[in-house]
Amino acid sequence: MPSAADLGPVPDLIRRAYDPERFRADGHRVVDTLADHLARCIPPTDDDLPVIPYVAPVDALTRWPAEFPDEPAVDSDLATTLGATARDSIRLHHPRYLGHQVPPPVPGAALADAAAALLNNGMAVYEMGGASTSQEFAVIAWMVRTLGMPSTAGGLLTSGGSVGNLTALLAARQAAAGFDAWAGGAHAGPPLAVLVASTAHYSIARAVRALGWGDGGAVEVAVDDAYRMRADDLARAHAAAVAAGRRPIAVIASAGSTATGAYDPLPAIADFCESHALWLHVDGAHGASAALVPRLHHLVAGIERADSVVWDAHKLLAMPALCTAVLYKDETRSYAAFAQEASYLFAPEREWWNTGLRTVECTKRMMSTILYASLRAYGVDFFRAYVDRVFSLGQAFGARVGAASDFELAVPPDANIVVFRYRPDPSITGAALDELQATLRRRCLEAGRWYFLTTRLGGALWLRTALMNPLAGEDELDGVLDAIRGAAREVAR
Amino acid sequence: MPSAADLGPVPDLIRRAYDPERFRADGHRVVDTLADHLARCIPPTDDDLPVIPYVAPVDALTRWPAEFPDEPAVDSDLATTLGATARDSIRLHHPRYLGHQVPPPVPGAALADAAAALLNNGMAVYEMGGASTSQEFAVIAWMVRTLGMPSTAGGLLTSGGSVGNLTALLAARQAAAGFDAWAGGAHAGPPLAVLVASTAHYSIARAVRALGWGDGGAVEVAVDDAYRMRADDLARAHAAAVAAGRRPIAVIASAGSTATGAYDPLPAIADFCESHALWLHVDGAHGASAALVPRLHHLVAGIERADSVVWDAHKLLAMPALCTAVLYKDETRSYAAFAQEASYLFAPEREWWNTGLRTVECTKRMMSTILYASLRAYGVDFFRAYVDRVFSLGQAFGARVGAASDFELAVPPDANIVVFRYRPDPSITGAALDELQATLRRRCLEAGRWYFLTTRLGGALWLRTALMNPLAGEDELDGVLDAIRGAAREVAR
Numbered sequence A, B: 001m002p003s004a005a006d007l008g009p010v011p012d013l014i015r016r017a018y019d020p021e022r023f024r025a026d027g028h029r030v031v032d033t034l035a036d037h038l039a040r041c042i043p044p045t046d047d048d049l050p051v052i053p054y055v056a057p058v059d060a061l062t063r064w065p066a067e068f069p070d071e072p073a074v075d076s077d078l079a080t081t082l083g084a085t086a087r088d089s090i091r092l093h094h095p096r097y098l099g100h101q102v103p104p105p106v107p108g109a110a111l112a113d114a115a116a117a118l119l120n121n122g123m124a125v126y127e128m129g130g131a132s133t134s135q136e137f138a139v140i141a142w143m144v145r146t147l148g149m150p151s152t153a154g155g156l157l158t159s160g161g162s163v164g165n166l167t168a169l170l171a172a173r174q175a176a177a178g179f180d181a182w183a184g185g186a187h188a189g190p191p192l193a194v195l196v197a198s199t200a201h202y203s204i205a206r207a208v209r210a211l212g213w214g215d216g217g218a219v220e221v222a223v224d225d226a227y228r229m230r231a232d233d234l235a236r237a238h239a240a241a242v243a244a245g246r247r248p249i250a251v252i253a254s255a256g257s258t259a260t261g262a263y264d265p266l267p268a269i270a271d272f273c274e275s276h277a278l279w280l281h282v283d284g285a286h287g288a289s290a291a292l293v294p295r296l297h298h299l300v301a302g303i304e305r306a307d308s309v310v311w312d313a314h315k316l317l318a319m320p321a322l323c324t325a326v327l328y329k330d331e332t333r334s335y336a337a338f339a340q341e342a343s344y345l346f347a348p349e350r351e352w353w354n355t356g357l358r359t360v361e362c363t364k365r366m367m368s369t370i371l372y373a374s375l376r377a378y379g380v381d382f383f384r385a386y387v388d389r390v391f392s393l394g395q396a397f398g399a400r401v402g403a404a405s406d407f408e409l410a411v412p413p414d415a416n417i418v419v420f421r422y423r424p425d426p427s428i429t430g431a432a433l434d435e436l437q438a439t440l441r442r443r444c445l446e447a448g449r450w451y452f453l454t455t456r457l458g459g460a461l462w463l464r465t466a467l468m469n470p471l472a473g474e475d476e477l478d479g480v481l482d483a484i485r486g487a488a489r490e491v492a493r
Helices: A013-015 A022-043 A055-062 A078-088 A107-117 A132-147 A162-178 A202-210 A229-243 A264-275 A288-292 A294-300 A329-336 A367-377 A380-403 A430-447 A474-492 B010-016 B020-041 B057-063 B076-089 B107-119 B130-147 B161-177 B200-209 B231-243 B265-274 B287-293 B295-300 B331-335 B367-378 B380-403 B430-447 B474-492
Strands: A154-158 A193-197 A218-221 A248-253 A279-283 A308-312 A324-328 A405-410 A415-424 A454-459 A460-466 B154-158 B191-197 B218-219 B248-254 B279-283 B308-312 B324-328 B405-408 B417-422 B453-457 B459-465
Touching: A013 B380, A022 A078, A022 B107, A022 B248, A055 B459, A078 A107, A078 B107, A078 B130, A107 A202, A107 A367, A107 B020, A107 B076, A107 B191, A132 A154, A132 A288, A132 A308, A132 A324, A132 A367, A132 B057, A154 A329, A154 A367, A162 A279, A162 A308, A162 A324, A193 A202, A193 A229, A202 A218, A202 B430, A218 A229, A218 A288, A218 A460, A218 B231, A229 A248, A229 A264, A248 A264, A248 B367, A264 A279, A264 A329, A288 A294, A288 A308, A288 A380, A294 A380, A308 B154, A367 A380, A367 B076, A405 B231, A415 A430, A415 B154, A415 B474, A430 A454, A430 A460, A430 A474, A460 B405, B020 B076, B020 B200, B107 B367, B130 B154, B130 B324, B154 B161, B154 B287, B154 B367, B161 B191, B161 B200, B161 B248, B161 B279, B161 B308, B161 B324, B161 B331, B161 B453, B191 B200, B200 B218, B218 B231, B231 B265, B265 B279, B265 B380, B279 B287, B287 B295, B287 B308, B287 B380, B295 B380, B324 B331, B367 B380, B380 B405, B380 B417, B380 B474, B417 B430, B417 B474, B430 B453, B430 B459, B430 B474
Parallel strands: A193 A218, A193 A248, A248 A279, A279 A308, B191 B218, B191 B248, B248 B279, B279 B308
Antiparallel strands: A154 A324, A308 A324, A405 A415, A415 A460, A454 A460, B154 B324, B308 B324, B405 B417, B417 B459, B453 B459
């Protein structure tokens, strides 16, 4: 055999890289580095530790140069690089993290993540996920049960809410377009449309444009004063879509919405969808987790009537990104989203155990293992306590803002998202009021002591916080208001 | 403040879950569990250790029930659950893993993955990725340089090759459709088409249907005897698309293809695209890594002329899933894929430091940290050695199969993918020959000692291996052929 001589033994460089004892030693160092990082972040937190070690983007680039040695440099072991990465990163476990809808992951989930990464089962076919495929069916069954969906329901995990919403819209298109849009293409039928409020997540607007429905493919439904979809406006929106020459196929409801966390009224929306043969998709990426807590369950009442639901475990189930469930009331619909097969992967018949038939991904991470192991190790009561706590933080902060004479609350919060602004004087209006919010936010960001956001609402700029850290408490809720007042005093000087 | 009494202190259940010392103790146990698992898998491997602990799908479900305790059960600590997951999973680090295009990750990357998961920076905006945004620019710069793309080039990381191909096709649509397909929708212009060989990955076919171009949106270009796209068939395919009333916007080339690893002839395809104003997208998910090795570089010559390239670090850069680069010859094109903004995230002006403007994802994993830390810790030479080794395995296995009188080689391999079949007697043909391959593969799978695949090629069923494990050697290449012969003897009895 002429090639035998060419192959030779495994090069030392490769043997050393895969050495299990090197992994063990690196692993213990990395665990200690991360544990030390975590210990600094969580309360009681050193008052001097910034929540965000802010540097301007252009300066950050020079810290992490695109220079990689042919052979490792002496200071480039994993723990050192990862420790420096932690130092330069925003600290989600810090109680003054009052920012985006990304949780401080429950720490053990990061360890499950390492196992998922090392095992690296590819998931598209059952063989490449002997444990993780079963674990995916298990966590999906638990999620379906938690939402009270019928026994016909089922679904899948996928890489993020944006991909999840796209997947659900593909299934909706195939179910409700009235023609085979998959095989025939958009031109085989009229332009399609979904009915959706302007408060929906931007991934919906993106999916509508990606699928070729254009700006007119998202027909706006009005919202009420609490930024919830007005179900009594659906008939008008439907008629408007038809009048524009479009075929409405679905209503997209939010539970809750991104900017304010508002929950759209699902029962009334479901009634409309049933009477008009529309697919109901509920984007519960953020808020479906409310179903875990009895006192919050009313927020998602009706979600069990949705044809499809997106639910991010990497939001209010405290998992690291990304871990999104796409759930269908009728699980067989999940095969409609992607209607073709790859011969090297799938037999022509439908094979429920090969989950790649139903997801955007071909190779998929073992997301299920991370959620499964976390549910077992922490228990469901932890997840209930997490959701309960962060919603309580939202309610408590909303009450504080409402009671403060120098702040305004945009709307009483449904969830753990609070939109507010600093307005010490009612004579400050318009552009000056907007500019004040932007200035105060930028000062707090650059000081690194507090992390919260801005958002546009009704054409004006507001401050916004998603209270994702259950370790935050009254000190932080009072503290951030004081910090904003303090920044205002500095600006005034 | 009425709510202060309601909030109360952080519940013990939450404090305990986030306890850094619990994380440290769990972490050391998980690292040892994973190190022990790795030690069993890598050579010298216990002869009794299955590469795949195969059980029928329906039986696997009962092993991982959808039952999660309110409080953790005594046997449900992380290390126990993750150890059991490893036990039931396919072992990619086992030298007899000769399966899908998913690598045994270089182990330290799994530790970087844990750091990425714990830090959980959300990446859509720079603030939520103070280190990882810079690291993303750095690894993208390194990849662009490695492929020899021009100084105008740049790109982004995204969650997998399927999403990457979809992203690139969105950019191609916006650049080449001749109308604003994003805002106007599909009906604002003629049906679009891409020219693509049947050997392309199924994610291309899916993306074409998802975007609303239908079956006719993928116009087939012929392949030669080596399953490479025939550049001299592009003019015919282009004319066929036009004759069918479609506007061709792009050619999709593979580097290499999924079934056989064939590299399409990029220089000739690039010439055609330039002369016909077509976008050139190269799906280099699997094979772009050949650019790292001088003796293999000819395979990807011309890739630097592509308008967009997809390159999976979770294939031949030995990273855990998912870590995909989408590279553009003109980086500004990356903004065209998604043309709108979300007010709570982005200011209206283009902000290069907010990478979410260019990806499908909103929240995105810190994929960059994993690749960045691995490049530093292992050095570029390791990655060169990895690619060199697995391509050598492919060439050596191709030579062995070619020299064996009882086996047939479908085509001399370009890459580390070999398609072959067992045919001890030339009188075995047609369905009987197909059935023989299926039977032998199933026997080997169920025995758990060897893991390889089947694929359909030219209407027939073949055996297929992607040689992803650099720890495999001559023993495995000879051994799998002997195992197939042994299975055939058993079948004959």
